[in-house]
Amino acid sequence: xxxxxxxxxxxxxxxxxxxxxxxxxxxxxxxxxxxxxxxxxxxxxxxxxxxxxxxxxxxxxxxxxxxxxxxxxxxxxxxxxxxxxxxxxxxxxxxxxxxxxxxxxxxxxxxxxxxxxxxxxxxxxxxxxxxxxxxxxxxxxxxxxxxxxxxxxxxxxxxxxxxxxxxxxxxxxxxxxxxxxxxxxxxxxxxxxxxxxxxxxxxxxxxxxxxxxxxxxxxxxxxxxxxxxxxxxxxxxxxxxxxxxxxxxxxxxxxxxxxxxxxxxxxxxxx
Amino acid sequence: xxxxxxxxxxxxxxxxxxxxxxxxxxxxxxxxxxxxxxxxxxxxxxxxxxxxxxxxxxxxxxxxxxxxxxxxxxxxxxxxxxxxxxxxxxxxxxxxxxxxxxxxxxxxxxxxxxxxxxxxxxxxxxxxxxxxxxxxxxxxxxxxxxxxxxxxxxxxxxxxxxxxxxxxxxxxxxxxxxxxxxxxxxxxxxxxxxxxxxxxxxxxxxxxxxxxxxxxxxxxxxxxxxxxxxxxxxxxxxxxxxxxxxxxxxxxxxxxxxxxxxxxxxxxxxxxxxxxxxxxxxxxxxxxxxxxxxxxxxxxxxxxxxxxxxxxxxxxxx
Numbered sequence: 001x002x003x004x005x006x007x008x009x010x011x012x013x014x015x016x017x018x019x020x021x022x023x024x025x026x027x028x029x030x031x032x033x034x035x036x037x038x039x040x041x042x043x044x045x046x047x048x049x050x051x052x053x054x055x056x057x058x059x060x061x062x063x064x065x066x067x068x069x070x071x072x073x074x075x076x077x078x079x080x081x082x083x084x085x086x087x088x089x090x091x092x093x094x095x096x097x098x099x100x101x102x103x104x105x106x107x108x109x110x111x112x113x114x115x116x117x118x119x120x121x122x123x124x125x126x127x128x129x130x131x132x133x134x135x136x137x138x139x140x141x142x143x144x145x146x147x148x149x150x151x152x153x154x155x156x157x158x159x160x161x162x163x164x165x166x167x168x169x170x171x172x173x174x175x176x177x178x179x180x181x182x183x184x185x186x187x188x189x190x191x192x193x194x195x196x197x198x199x200x201x202x203x204x205x206x207x208x209x210x211x212x213x214x215x216x217x218x219x220x221x222x223x224x225x226x227x228x229x230x231x232x233x234x235x236x237x238x239x240x241x242x243x244x245x246x247x248x249x250x251x252x253x254x255x256x257x258x259x260x261x262x263x264x265x266x267x268x269x270x271x
Numbered sequence: 272x273x274x275x276x277x278x279x280x281x282x283x284x285x286x287x288x289x290x291x292x293x294x295x296x297x298x299x300x301x302x303x304x305x306x307x308x309x310x311x312x313x314x315x316x317x318x319x320x321x322x323x324x325x326x327x328x329x330x331x332x333x334x335x336x337x338x339x340x341x342x343x344x345x346x347x348x349x350x351x352x353x354x355x356x357x358x359x360x361x362x363x364x365x366x367x368x369x370x371x372x373x374x375x376x377x378x379x380x381x382x383x384x385x386x387x388x389x390x391x392x393x394x395x396x397x398x399x400x401x402x403x404x405x406x407x408x409x410x411x412x413x414x415x416x417x418x419x420x421x422x423x424x425x426x427x428x429x430x431x432x433x434x435x436x437x438x439x440x441x442x443x444x445x446x447x448x449x450x451x452x453x454x455x456x457x458x459x460x461x462x463x464x465x466x467x468x469x470x471x472x473x474x475x476x477x478x479x480x481x482x483x484x485x486x487x488x489x490x491x492x493x494x495x496x497x498x499x500x501x502x503x504x505x506x507x508x509x510x511x512x513x514x515x516x517x518x519x520x521x522x523x524x525x526x527x528x529x530x531x532x533x534x535x536x537x538x539x540x541x542x543x544x545x546x547x548x549x550x551x552x553x554x555x556x557x558x559x560x561x562x563x564x565x566x567x568x569x570x571x572x573x574x575x576x577x578x579x580x581x582x583x584x585x586x587x588x589x
Contacts, residue, residue, distance in 0.1 A: 108296065111289050111571075112564040113526045123548040123556040124301050200417040207419045208533055208545050223423065227534075230423065233431050241420045248415040 003257070010253025017247050021067035028060035033215060040226075040234040049239050053226050058239050061222060065240060066247075068218040072133060073198035079137030080194055084144025085187060089175045091145070092152035093161075103149070106142045114139040115204065122210050132211060136201055140194060147190055151183045158182075192255030196248050203244050219244050279576060286572040293564045297557055298342065302335045351558040356550050361558050364543065369562075371539035372532070375455055376524045379462035384517055387467050391474025391513075392506070396497055398479060407475075410468035418530040422461045426534075429457060458535045465527045466520045473516035477509040484508075511581035518574035522567045529563075 003011075020027055029048075030036050035055040036047075043050045049058040091099040109117070118135055125131045155161060156179065164178050205211030206220030217225070222240035229236050317325075333341075345352065351361040394403040413421060429436050436457050446454070481487065482505055490504045491497075529541030536542070540559060547555040 108289070108292055111568055112293055112560075113523070113567055115526045115529060116560050116563045116567075119529075119544060119548045120297055120301060120556050120560040123551050123553055196415060200415075204417050204419060204530055207417075208530070209549055210545070220417075220419075223419065227423070230426055230431065235427065235431075237423055238427055241423045244420050245412075245416050245424075248417075249412060252411070252415045 006253045007257035010250045010257065013246060013250035014254060017066060017243075017250070018070065020063050021070045024063045024067045028057075028063045030057040030060040032056075032061060032064040032217075040229050040232075040236055050236055052222070052236050053229065058222075058236060061217065062219070062239060062243055065218045065222050066243065068212055068216055069199060069202060069220070069244075070247075072129065072136075072202050072212070072218070073195055076133045076136040076140070076202070077191065077194040077198045079133065080140035080198070081144050081187075081191055083137065084141035085148040085180075085183075086175070087141070088145040088148030089152045089179050089183070090171075092149050092156050093171065093174055093179065099149075102145070106145050109139070109142045114201070118201075118205065119210070122205075127210060127213050129212070129216075132202065132205065136198055140197060140201070143197075144187075144190065144194060148183060148187060151186055152179050155179050155182050189255055189259040192251050192258065196251050196255070199244065199248060199251075275580070278579060282572050282576055286568050290561075290565055290568055293568070294343065294346075294561050295339065297560055297564070298339045299335055301553065301557070346558070346561075352554045354547070354552050354555045356547070356552045356555075361555055364555075365540065365559065365562065368539045368543050371537065372528055372541060374451065375458055375462070375532070375537065375539065376521075376528055378452070378455055378459045379466070379524060379527075380521050382459065383463040383466050383470065383520075386463065387470035387517070388474050388513065390467070391471045392478065392501055394471065394475045395478035395482070395505075396501055398475075403475075406471065410471055413464050414468040414472075416465075418461065418465050418527050419534050421464050422458075422531055422534040425457060425461050425464070429460075455537070458531045458537060461531050461534075462524060462527050465531075466523055469523075470517055470520045474509075474513050477512040477516075478505050481505045481509045511578050514581055515574045515578040518570055518577060522570035522574070525563050525567050525570075 033056065036057055037051040037055045039051065039053060039055050041047055041051040041055070047057050047059065049062065052058050052061065087102055091102045117139055121135055122131075125135070161174060161178050164174050169178075202211055202218065203220030203223075206218050207224050209224060212218045212221050214221075219240040223237050223244075226234070226237035226240075230238075342352070349362055351365065353359060354361055354364070390406050394406045397403045416424075478501060482500075487500060487504055490500045495503070528539075529544060531537070532539050532541035533545050540562070544556065544559040544563070547559070
């Protein structure tokens with residue numbers, strides 16, 4: 001199997017990000033909240049990426065911030081994924097009013113942009129990690145629902161599903177043992193895209209001041225903290241912005257590659 | 272009745288029902304969440320009597336359905352209530368800012384649409400060769416950036432590296448049209464970047480899809496130049512999906528506008544919304560949220576209708 005260069009770059013960069021997130025406390029040269037230098041110092045041998053608005057090392061904060069961003073995005077995309085896939089498969093196997101009800105509910109949720117819904121909901125709910133992950137996961141599960149329902153509708157009419165039904169297997173068996181294994185390939189590529197979406201979503205919320213709250217800080221929040229420096233030509237805000245961009249593009253490259261492989265195997269993803 | 276009019280009426284009615292359902296969700300759904308407006312205003316240390324008084328004065332002791340119907344009745348007459356935080360009239364505040372938001376979005380749309388179609392046609396003309404790869408590569412990069420990151424790249428590039436613009440976009444009531452255009456230049460560039468990629472990719476895909484038809488081969492065989500084939504034969508047949516995707520992306524500007532306004536401290540509806548989410552001012556958030564939802568739903572229905580009008584085959588349901 002030949003892996004294209006773009007996918008290799010994507011895999012390497014993604015691994016670097018994930019590893020530095022996991023081992024943040026051992027890699028980061030300075031503690032996350034210690035003011036160790038002057039305000040908005042430029043890159044130097046002491047501070048590789050310079051210091052931020054109150055003199056904290058940007059590289060260290062990037063490494064810690066990355067672990068927050070990646071953790072939140074990963075958990076919320078896992079949540080959106082399991083919810084979306086479960087209800088999507090349920091709608092496809094049950095059909096009838098379950099299908100109609102779930103599909104209309106999803107149509108309703110998708111009739112308004114996720115960011116607007118999130119803003120409305122977050123104006124009432126307390127801003128903490130659990131709430132953010134739940135809100136993002138539920139909002140994004142609509143897209144997974146549509147995809148997995150579409151995939152499962154095709155599978156649900158297969159003979160082996162019919163056979164399982166006639167055998168008298170329960171709903172859970174049919175969903176997890178018959179449909180899931182056969183729907184997994186197209187769903188895996190989708191997972192990458194959902195993860196990127198979650199990264200962009202949590203970064204945007206934090207940038208707006210409505211995501212991760214201090215003392216924790218993620219990349220979106222770091223852009224917010226340092227954005228005023230741009231007017232004076234201080235590039236501190238560009239570092240976390242660049243990190244978000246590079247992570248998103250790397251995961252995108254991997255997902256694109258998986259997608260092109262699965263569609264050549266499965267004859268297309270059906271839009 | 273003419274089938275087309277029937278269709279328009281049908282879609283409009285569907286849109287209204289959808290909007291009503293969304294307003295129910297935004298209003299009642301928020302009620303079901305834990306959290307209490309009176310508590311939010313008075314803070315954690317409020318005495319029970321003060322809380323009860325506050326609930327009374329806000330009408331929070333009424334059942335939710337009654338409050339929804341009262342609110343809906345007032346909203347339909349243009350009365351959106353007053354903001355909790357400063358007691359100012361919400362409809363008035365929105366009226367002042369809506370124009371600024373629409374101005375920004377309209378400028379972005381007017382640049383992005385022709386540019387996206389032009390680039391899409393170019394990419395389709397040179398499919399698989401370097402202009403196509405260059406355009407596709409750049410759009411792939413912009414598609415994976417969140418709006419605010421794209422915004423700071425543009426700001427850094429155009430205010431620091433090449434200082435041509437100011438990093439904030441202030442518009443005042445007395446500004447001339449030209450001054451306004453100059454003030455919104457940076458946010459417009461960002462918004463164009465954000466919506467361009469998807470529109471361009473769909474234009475390219477739609478054209479390439481049509482290019483496989485037999486009549487395109489005929490046109491090529493009779494000796495037309497590639498550009499003539501695209502303009503005269505491919506574009507007219509690809510126009511329906513292109514217009515749909517253009518309008519859907521204009522709807523997407525709704526989201527982009529919120530973030531971009533905050534980045535550039537541009538005094539308009541998105542900034543107003545985000546400010547009041549942070550202040551937990553629910554009436555304002557609900558009102559602005561529903562306006563954004565209405566614009567989004569409206570544009571999506573428009574995309575649907577244009578798609579049907581541009582494609583006669585969809586006009587006759589079987």
